[in-house]
Amino acid sequence: MSHRGRRLAGACASTLALGLLVAGCGLGPPPRKGAASGAGSSAGTEVAVGAYLHYGSPGVERMQDLSRWLGGTELRAGHTYLPGDTWSNIEGAPDSLRTWARWRKAKADRLFVLNVPMLERNEGGVPDGRVAELIRSGAKGTYDHHFQRLGKRLVTLGVPDTVIVLGWEMNGFNYTHRCRPDPENWKKYWRRIVAAMRSVKGQRFRYDFAPNRGSDAIAWTKCYPGDDVVDVIGMDSYDQPPGDTFDEQVTQPYGLQQQVDFAKAHGKRISYPEWGLFRNGDNPEYVRRMVAWIAKNKPLYHSITDYCPHGVWQCSENPRSTRVFRELLSTRQGRGRPFGSDGAASTDRPPDAG
Incomplete structure (x- = not known):
């Protein structure tokens, strides 16, 4: 979720596909333990619409x-982050997880998406060495516990089917x-984390491998750790x-396009845990094309x-893009009002989440 080093891409789709995007029916049952959730799996191809609005309990309320602002469009993907400042927070200490768990359990077809850091001090400016x-310590099992x-904690809260966006x-x-300082051990460390979480009785977690768009570092x-430990290519x-x-x-x-092709080759669904405007400013054409790309390629969810x-x-800086987003995502079943009556901007994010 950092502003540093972000990217994006896309293409067009039909009006019918846009309708399917907004409709977003049930996801079907999550895959069995260790099973890949492929593009042609029984989980279906419906898209869960979501938005990152706040990492804590206010995110659920918003x-x-x-x-309502979207005229009743159902947001089935609830997306939040664990702070990456301390190990206790990475272990799920924030009380807001209870609120998110209640939201998830209120409807059977909802999807709880949780970004999980792999190391503490995640935005601490730690040097490559x-x-x-x-x-390497993680790859040896030092942090498994x-x-x-x-x-x-997630199983106890009643969300054993959480989608884990690990090490985004x-x-x-x-x-x-980040992966670049030691890619081979990074992949081993990912595998250890998945093994540790799969060892928990009652879990049905899915793991989302979600890089930045483009080459980056x-x-x-x-950095891809293997089909047996990844369920979604985000x-x-x-x-x-x-x-x-x-x-x-x-x-x-x-x-x-490479993301879509890679996921297809590996039998995985895709996702877009984070997308939005940035360096190119208020760009309604981008919003239109991204929504069309999502509708065409049918990710598991987008946020x-x-x-x-x-x-x-929540941001008043992009009025033209706001109109396009509302037009494309609204069910047109009435008009609601923005959060806080005026749609004021919010920068509420978890400490050290990115």
Whole structure:
């Protein structure tokens, strides 16, 4: 979720596909333990619409308001982050997890998406040499117990089917859980985390591998830990270079098209845990093309990052994009009101989450 090192891409789709995007029916049952959730699996191809609005309990409340603003469009993907400042928070200490768990359990077809850091001090400016040491320690199992505790906490809260976006934007330059300092041990560390969380009785977690769009610090394919420990191929994609146009964002090396092709080759669903406006400003054409790309390629879920400068609802800086987003995502069953009556911008994010 960092502003540093973000990217994006896309293409067009039909009006019918846009209707399917908004409709977003049930996901079907999550895969069995260790099973891949492929593009042609029984989980179906319906898209869960979501938005990142706040990492804590206010995020749940704002989802209701955003849904009303969209004329009743149901937001089935609830997306939040665990703070990456301390191990206790990575273990799931924030009380707001209880609120998110209640939201998830209120309807059977909802999807709870949780970004989980792989290391503490995740935005602490840790140098590459130290990052490599930490990754090697993780690959040896030093931190397994932290993720077992997180798994047990999620199961106890009644959300054993959480989608875990583990070590997101690992191909970038900034997060302590970045891959570049030691790709081979990074992959081993991912595998240890998944094994630790799968050891928890009653879990049915799915694991989302979500790099930044583009090459960034390292080709994200070099960080891919294996089909047996990944269920979804995600991508964080913002409207910024490289990729001045949406077509460039689609076709660039390690861009949106390569994500789709890679996922298909590996039998996985795709996702967009983070997308939104950025360096290219208020760009309604980008929003139109991204929504069409999502409708065409049918990810498991997508979640717009809705705070300034990325957002369209809590941010007043992008009025033209806001109109397009509302037009495309609204069910047209009435008009609601923005959160806080005036749609004021919010920058509420978890400490050290990105």
